[in-house]
Amino acid sequence: MTENIVEAKELSYSYPDGHRALEKVSFSVAAGESVALAGENGAGKSTLLQHLTGCLLPSSGALRVAGLSVEKRNLPAVRRAVGMLFQNPDDQLFMPTVFEDVAFGLLNAGVPESGLEPRVMRALETVGAAHLRSRPPYRLSQGEKRAAAIAGVLALEPEVLVMDEPTSGLDPLSRRRLIGLLGTFPHAKIIATHDLDFASEVCSRAIVIHKGRVTGDGPASDIFRDAALLGRSNLEVPLSVASRRG
Ligand SMILES: Nc1ncnc2c1ncn2[C@@H]1O[C@H](COP(=O)(O)OP(=O)(O)O)[C@@H](O)[C@H]1O
Ligand SMILES: [Mg+2]
Incomplete structure (x- = not known):
């Protein structure tokens, strides 16, 4: 039996100021699953x-990622297993060119300079951004930045891709491209979003979180049709699902 990529058991977290942001969150994600983490702003x-990624450690409860307990001594291995895409690509891109940005992570991971070119280009081609290789990231459009940031994460071949609000700031065409792109990834994906139309196209499962608690977990097709559940969590049935109901 293969172990789940992510396993959270009664995970709770309080910020240093005492704010309780997560309350006994339990869920697991299997290899290759694509899971939406849906919740209003401030849900957690x-x-x-x-x-x-071990940037925060649980106040109580347990969390395992790629078979490792998320604790200080395991963080390098945990971070190799998790490809994290920040909400704002500007927080992720900082090298003078797109190529160097993707190469940076690989160099950090110990890939020798001689092996960089093919891996960087493969990642850029996957996201349709090979033509951006010599461009400075700060001059790119929001969609291009997002693609470059995804390439940087993909190049590292993580076991699970984690994205925070990936559609924020994207125009409809870039959003559509991202949906197509994510559909081709074999990785497990965990995508935090309140864009439930996006989530319903990309994810087969949805976990609803409200005030730090899991309020729903199941097939996306069921969860996104459950107006009562979504309403209780201050979310709405996505338009694409509502219009399909006839
Ligand atoms: N550094 C912090 N200190 C105290 N409270 C925080 C901090 N960061 C976030 N919070 C609070 O924790 C809750 C969850 O925040 P967050 O995880 O950012 O929500 P979401 O990403 O779903 O919008 C919110 O009530 C937020 O105000
Ligand atoms: Mg957030």
Whole structure:
């Protein structure tokens, strides 16, 4: 039996100021699953994602990622397993060119300089951004930045791709491209979003989080049709689902 990529058991977290942001969150994600983490602003999505990379450590409860307990001594291995895409690509891109940005992570991971070119270009081609290789990231459009940031994460071949609000700031065409792109990834994906139309196209499962608690977990097709559940969590049935109901 293969172990789940992510396993959270009664995970709770309080910020240093005492604010309780997660309350006994339990869920697991299997290899290759694509899971939406749906919740209104302030629900606790980003707090939960930061636990997956060990940027925050649980106040209580347990979290395992790629078979490792998320604790200080395991953080290098945990971070190799998790590809994290920040909400704002500007927080992720900082090298003079797109190529160097993607290469930076690989160099950090110990890939020798001689092996960089093919891996960087493969990642850029995957996201349709090979033509951007010599461009400075700060001059790119929001959609291009997002693609470059995804390439940087993909190049590292993580076991699970974690994205925080990936559609924020994207125009409809870039959003559509991102949906197509994510559909081709074999990785497990955990995508925090309140864009439920996006989530319903990309994810087969949805976990609803409200005030730091999991209020729903199941097939996306069921969860996104459950107006009562979504309403209780201050979310709405996505338009694409509502119009399909006839
Ligand atoms: N550094 C912090 N200190 C105290 N409270 C915080 C901090 N960061 C976030 N919070 C609070 O924790 C809750 C969850 O925040 P967050 O995880 O960012 O929500 P989401 O990503 O779903 O919008 C919110 O009530 C937010 O105000
Ligand atoms: Mg957030």
